[in-house]
Amino acid sequence: MKPTRIWDLLGLLVFAAVATWILVRVFYGSFPPISVFAGASLYPVAVIEVVLAFMVRARVANREIGADPRQLHPITAARTAALAKASALVGAAAAGVWIGFLLYLLPEQSFLSAAAADTPGAWIGLGGGVALVAAALWLEHCCRTPDDTDEPAH
Numbered sequence: 836m837k838p839t840r841i842w843d844l845l846g847l848l849v850f851a852a853v854a855t856w857i858l859v860r861v862f863y864g865s866f867p868p869i870s871v872f873a874g875a876s877l878y879p880v881a882v883i884e885v886v887l888a889f890m891v892r893a894r895v896a897n898r899e900i901g902a903d904p905r906q907l908h909p910i911t912a913a914r915t916a917a918l919a920k921a922s923a924l925v926g927a928a929a930a931g932v933w934i935g936f937l938l939y940l941l942p943e944q945s946f947l948s949a950a951a952a953d954t955p956g957a958w959i960g961l962g963g964g965v966a967l968v969a970a971a972l973w974l975e976h977c978c979r980t981p982d983d984t985d986e987p988a989h
Contacts, residue, residue, distance in 0.1 A: 836917070836920070838976075839924075847928055848930055848931040848934070851929075851935065855931065855932045855936060856936075857935075863939065868953060869953040874957070874959050874962070874964065877926065878966060880922065881969070889977070895977065916975055922974070923975065926967030930961055932964075936957040937957050
């Protein structure tokens with residue numbers, strides 16, 4: 836499995852930000868208030884992935900990969916790497932959505948009291964998206980064996 840490319844994550848983030856900004860400009864009056872808890876759900880997932888990364892990293896470093904019950908099964912390692920790749924994409928998309936909200940909310944704060952009230956929740960959501968991307972990339976990195984390289988085979 837190839838490592839997640841940063842450009843793919845940035846492209847998704849920009850697309851989500853632009854699409855969200857357009858939608859928020861049109862439909863902001865129809866949205867419910869943004870709670871500070873709206874984007875907070877990504878933080879526990881990021882914490883879980885960081886803990887998982889340290890566990891996987893220790894097993895890989897000690898060469899405890901195999902079919903023995905006390906070892907990390909190779910299928911589990913592959914599933915963990917897939918989880919990391921998916922989480923990085925989800926985090927990038929979420930961060931893009933919150934950036935799209937902030938692009939609308941920040942200029943409107945002085946005119947709309949609702950925009951000022953929604954801004955802290957959007958900042959917390961952006962932090963959650965960024966935290967999830969960072970945790971997912973770290974987990975993906977920890978899933979690599981010491982023999983893995985980023986160079987393609989010739």
